[in-house]
Amino acid sequence: KITDGPRNLPVLRWRGKAFAYFDGHTWSDNTGSRILDRNLAGDFVVPRDNYIPAVREVLRYSVLLEPIGANALFLAPEPETIAGRFRMLELDGTDSVINRENNYAGLRYDAVSNLATPSIERLRTASQDYPAAVSGLFCSLPRMDPNIKKLAQEITQRSPTPFDKAIAIENHLRTKYGYTLEMAATGPDPIADFLFRVRKGHCEYFASAMTVMVRSLGIPAREVSGFLSGEYNDINQQYVVRAGDAHTWVEVYFPGYGWMTFDPTPAAGTTGERGLSSLTKY
Numbered sequence: 001k002i003t004d005g006p007r008n009l010p011v012l013r014w015r016g017k018a019f020a021y022f023d024g025h026t027w028s029d030n031t032g033s034r035i036l037d038r039n040l041a042g043d044f045v046v047p048r049d050n051y052i053p054a055v056r057e058v059l060r061y062s063v064l065l066e067p068i069g070a071n072a073l074f075l076a077p078e079p080e081t082i083a084g085r086f087r088m089l090e091l092d093g094t095d096s097v098i099n100r101e102n103n104y105a106g107l108r109y110d111a112v113s114n115l116a117t118p119s120i121e122r123l124r125t126a127s128q129d130y131p132a133a134v135s136g137l138f139c140s141l142p143r144m145d146p147n148i149k150k151l152a153q154e155i156t157q158r159s160p161t162p163f164d165k166a167i168a169i170e171n172h173l174r175t176k177y178g179y180t181l182e183m184a185a186t187g188p189d190p191i192a193d194f195l196f197r198v199r200k201g202h203c204e205y206f207a208s209a210m211t212v213m214v215r216s217l218g219i220p221a222r223e224v225s226g227f228l229s230g231e232y233n234d235i236n237q238q239y240v241v242r243a244g245d246a247h248t249w250v251e252v253y254f255p256g257y258g259w260m261t262f263d264p265t266p267a268a269g270t271t272g273e274r275g276l277s278s279l280t281k282y
Contacts, residue, residue, distance in 0.1 A: 001238045003110075004060040010115060012229035013261065014063075014074035014241060018094035018222045018251065022212065024142045024189060027223050031093020031137065036082075043081040044089045046097065048258070057116040065107045073097045074226055076113040077261065084109030093137070094222060095259065118257045123163040126254040130220055134253055138220035141212060145192035152213035162219045166252045166262055169213050173206050173264035203265040207248040210264040220253035224261075 002009070019027035036044040059076055073082065073089070075097060082089060082097065084107065090098040099107075130139075155172045156165040178200035185194035185201055191212055194205045207223045214221040225248050230241030251259040 001062045002059065003062060004058065006057055006115065012076055013249065014227040015077050015224060016070060016072040016074045016226040017096045018224045020094055020137050020222060022142060024144060027208070029092065029094055033090040033092040033098055036089045036091055039081065043083040044086070045081055046079045046091060048078065055116045056114050059113045059115050062108065062110045067104055067106055071098050071100060073099055073109065075111055076115065079111055079113045081112045082109055117260065123254050123257060123260065124161045126163065126256055128162060129255060130253065134220050138222050138253060139215050139218055141215050144212065145189050148192055148195060148212060149216035151195060152216050156217065163254065165217055165219065166214055169210050170262045170264045173210055174266050177266065179266045203248045206265040207250050210250045210262065214252060222251050224249050224251050
């Protein structure tokens with residue numbers, strides 16, 4: 001439930017868990033974590049180590065989370081504070097907020113996020129001097145089909161900046177490939193099989209392919225899992241987010257500005273017929 005926010009809300013994404021390591025088949029994370037401090041009001045404070053935003057576009061909201069097999073809290077980027085009946089919260093190396101206590105009975109928490117993002121002009125002029133801790137972790141790749149990097153280079157040959165390269169790869173995947181829920185890509189290198197043979201897949205294939213291609217160019221990127229905004233219920237003024245709204249997308253790092261969201265999945269994979277009748281809403 002949104003309690004305060006901008007008049008025209010952007011597309012909301014409830015960010016859960018990001019991943020750093022890819023072994024060619026599976027994404028995982030072992031970046032460690034740190035305990036979040038509280039402010040004077042008792043709320044947990046999510047630090048922003050990457051940069052201090054020049055402007056704020058505040059979103060205040062409450063989340064009722066039913067029991068789910070994940071220990072991440074789902075929050076709108078970029079979270080600033082979290083209030084709830086938590087003994088302790090942690091922030092891991094992918095900027096995901098973790099609740100180690102098992103969620104057997106559901107959770108209720110309130111959060112404040114800053115929706116403001118840098119302009120395209122600022123991202124285009126961002127430094128390419130990546131911190132060693134960021135590039136070392138989020139540019140690493142296993143041994144993969146060399147044609148993946150070659151394709152990334154071909155797509156971005158006329159893109160002068162990392163931002164333009166990320167946009168070019170995002171657009172290529174969104175427009176040249178098809179969406180399907182079938183697990184069609186197989187073999188020892190499923191990303192290569194998706195890109196060069198099957199040419200269709202679900203959101204995890206698109207996000208994995210973009211992350212790998214961006215990393216192959218020496219630009220830090222990571223895969224992120226969470227939920228799309230869900231359907232707005234105008235009867236109780238809440239967003240209803242279901243398992244069918246689960247989604248995977250990409251974050252790319254820009255020095256001085258932090259991690260920015262990209263979504264290479266075609267529109268067919270980010271929208272759906274999830275209409276609720278008025279009776280169902282009641």
